[in-house]
Amino acid sequence: MIGYLSKFFYILAGKRRQLIFLIFFFLLTSLMEAIGIGLVGPFIALASNPQVIYQNPWLHWFYTQSGLQNDKHFLYLLSAITVGILYFKSVLSFYGQKYVFQFSFKQQGELSAKLLRSYLAAPYTFHLTRNSALLIQNIVNETDKFCTHFMLPFLTSLANITVILALIFLLSKTNLIATLSVAAILLPAFGSIYFFRYKISQWGQEASESNTEMIRIINHGLGGLKETRIIGCESYFENQMRAQIDKFAFALSSFQAFSILPRILLEAILVTFLVGFTIIFLLSNQNAENLTSVLGVFAMASIRLLPSVSNTIYAFGIMRNSTYSVDKVYHDLKETENLEFERGQKILDELSLRKLFDSKSYSRCCLPFEQEIILDKITYRYPSATETNLKGISLHIKKGQSIGIIGKSGAGKTTLIDVILGLLTPETGDIKVDSKTIYNDLRSWQNLIGYIPQSIFLIDDTIEKNITFGVPDDLIDKPRLEKAIQSAQLEELIEQLPDGINTVVGERGVRLSGGQRQRIGIARVLYHEREILVLDEATAALDRETESLVSEAIRSLSGTKTMIIIAHRLSTLEHCDRVYSIEKGRVVKSGSYQEVVACV
Numbered sequence: 168m169i170g171y172l173s174k175f176f177y178i179l180a181g182k183r184r185q186l187i188f189l190i191f192f193f194l195l196t197s198l199m200e201a202i203g204i205g206l207v208g209p210f211i212a213l214a215s216n217p218q219v220i221y222q223n224p225w226l227h228w229f230y231t232q233s234g235l236q237n238d239k240h241f242l243y244l245l246s247a248i249t250v251g252i253l254y255f256k257s258v259l260s261f262y263g264q265k266y267v268f269q270f271s272f273k274q275q276g277e278l279s280a281k282l283l284r285s286y287l288a289a290p291y292t293f294h295l296t297r298n299s300a301l302l303i304q305n306i307v308n309e310t311d312k313f314c315t316h317f318m319l320p321f322l323t324s325l326a327n328i329t330v331i332l333a334l335i336f337l338l339s340k341t342n343l344i345a346t347l348s349v350a351a352i353l354l355p356a357f358g359s360i361y362f363f364r365y366k367i368s369q370w371g372q373e374a375s376e377s378n379t380e381m382i383r384i385i386n387h388g389l390g391g392l393k394e395t396r397i398i399g400c401e402s403y404f405e406n407q408m409r410a411q412i413d414k415f416a417f418a419l420s421s422f423q424a425f426s427i428l429p430r431i432l433l434e435a436i437l438v439t440f441l442v443g444f445t446i447i448f449l450l451s452n453q454n455a456e457n458l459t460s461v462l463g464v465f466a467m468a469s470i471r472l473l474p475s476v477s478n479t480i481y482a483f484g485i486m487r488n489s490t491y492s493v494d495k496v497y498h499d500l501k502e503t504e505n506l507e508f509e510r511g512q513k514i515l516d517e518l519s520l521r522k523l524f525d526s527k528s529y530s531r532c533c534l535p536f537e538q539e540i541i542l543d544k545i546t547y548r549y550p551s552a553t554e555t556n557l558k559g560i561s562l563h564i565k566k567g568q569s570i571g572i573i574g575k576s577g578a579g580k581t582t583l584i585d586v587i588l589g590l591l592t593p594e595t596g597d598i599k600v601d602s603k604t605i606y607n608d609l610r611s612w613q614n615l616i617g618y619i620p621q622s623i624f625l626i627d628d629t630i631e632k633n634i635t636f637g638v639p640d641d642l643i644d645k646p647r648l649e650k651a652i653q654s655a656q657l658e659e660l661i662e663q664l665p666d667g668i669n670t671v672v673g674e675r676g677v678r679l680s681g682g683q684r685q686r687i688g689i690a691r692v693l694y695h696e697r698e699i700l701v702l703d704e705a706t707a708a709l710d711r712e713t714e715s716l717v718s719e720a721i722r723s724l725s726g727t728k729t730m731i732i733i734a735h736r737l738s739t740l741e742h743c744d745r746v747y748s749i750e751k752g753r754v755v756k757s758g759s760y761q762e763v764v765a766c767v
């Protein structure tokens with residue numbers, strides 16, 4: 168558990184001051200509680216025999232200090248102090264608990280945001296090996312488990328443990344043998360958690376894994392709804408889901424059933440002990456007055472001790488059950504932090520983002536680009552690939568030029584584009600802009616680029632938000648938006664829609680045709696007015712007529728923009744200044760459109 172606590176403190180880095188404050192707060196409330204309960208014993212003894220004032224040196228001292236002349240008045244004063252302290256403690260512990268809840272749930276939100284940020288900043292290769300269901304599970308469920316099933320029980324058990332220690336100390340002052348007996352009863356209950364610790368962790372892991380699997384199955388079934396419906400395999404996904412639900416239910420119910428066991432045992436053993444203690448006390452003919460006061464303290468202590476102990480045992484169980492979540496959150500934060508550091512890639516803060524989208528300061532966010540881009544002997548191999556995917560590729564692109572890249576399926580065109588976009592880092596070779604490597608400041612290089620992939624990603628929002636993608640509302644440039652819509656041949660479509668540019672396109676743009684989605688992607692890149700345009704089969708989804716109109720719009724940019732275009736339809740590359748033909752990760756031919764295409 169100590170190892171998990173160090174992970175816990177790593178995850179909560181920067182919050183140590185609040186944690187220390189909380190721990191002190193709990194110590195204070197426990198102290199108040201101990202004093203309150205400690206006063207109950209003398210109070211009962213005093214009520215049944217006022218002579219105790221003169222027998223007990225503490226009470227006698229207090230009595231003389233109070234200046235009261237009457238035993239009864241002293242009893243009233245003592246009862247008022249006892250009740251007052253308990254009320255004060257109750258108010259204090261209410262606010263303490265409230266603060267703990269506020270702290271925990273705030274941390275959950277911050278942790279989810281921190282994880283999302285880490286995933287967004289992580290290298291592209293990180294995402295090539297991770298299923299998004301796993302990331303969703305980590306951001307939403309594991310952070311929830313970390314906060315509500317690890318941090319919250321940890322903090323409340325700190326409070327409970329201080330109460331337990333204070334009460335045991337109090338008991339030991341009253342009757343040492345009885346205290347040792349209580350300790351002997353409590354130890355096996357704590358021991359049961361220790362004994363079953365691996366099983367408890369395993370149940371937690373199984374529940375988490377089936378949760379991830381459930382998200383994955385839902386993604387598959389609903390994500391490919393058309394295919395699912397036509398093939399008729401709905402029950403295939405349903406059965407997969409049921410299998411995971413069974414696993415999840417088994418893991419959760421096993422843990423829940425186990426976690427109440429110590430509490431039930433503890434209650435039974437403690438009651439047996441109290442009854443046994445009373446009988447032994449009576450049989451040994453001890454003073455009944457002593458018994459009343461000792462039992463009074465014991466009864467109060469049991470009322471408070473029993474819930475504290477069973478809550479602590481329950482909390483330990485829950486924490487143990489959530490260690491898998493702590494591991495996952497810790498692992499991903501640590502891994503992405505290292506990767507981010509290695510790559511020097513950073514996420515723009517609010518101010519830099521606004522600068523980037525503000526046309527007045529845009530150029531200051533970019534790498535200076537006046538002459539040329541040089542790709543110098545780029546080699547790249549995917550982490551899971553056995554063969555090198557790009558083998559010493561060199562390209563030379565002058566500012567304002569358009570180059571075309573052709574090649575059979577699997578030749579390495581998209582891989583090359585991903586290297587140019589800065590998503591994949593080459594094993595050897597360099598990309599230079601005006602003789603400066605882009606790898607010293609990848610973000611400034613990416614700020615120069617506009618990208619249109621084979622299939623455009625649309626958010627479930629309005630057409631306007633999809634075109635201006637990521638631009639804060641107050642920075643949306645309306646005339647620029649109109650111009651982009653016009654150039655991407657979207658005017659007619661928008662006019663037909665009842666809500667025009669404010670029409671919501673649906674998840675991944677389901678309410679639009681493939682060609683319309685692609686044109687929104689083209690409008691997006693035109694709106695952002697980047698210096699370099701990278702088009703990966705950008706017009707492939709368009710019909711011939713729209714394609715020629717859109718291609719015309721793109722072509723009209725040649726000379727002003729630098730373009731890197733991948734196309735299967737060779738006619739799309741006709742206007743390119745230079746065409747490169749790629750085969751098995753190598754440039755096999757380059758030259759003018761006529762020189763290269765004539766050989767294909």
Ligand SMILES: Nc1ncnc2c1ncn2[C@@H]1O[C@H](COP(=O)(O)OP(=O)(O)OP(=O)(O)O)[C@@H](O)[C@H]1O
Pocket residue numbers: 295549550551552556574575576577578579580581582583
């Ligand atoms: N994530 C990956 N991990 C391992 N290998 C990959 C990965 N992505 C692509 N590859 C391999 O890299 C090679 C080049 O793929 P790439 O997608 O660049 O080809 P392409 O020329 O763009 O093909 P297409 O025209 O069909 O899109 C292929 O052999 C492919 O199997």
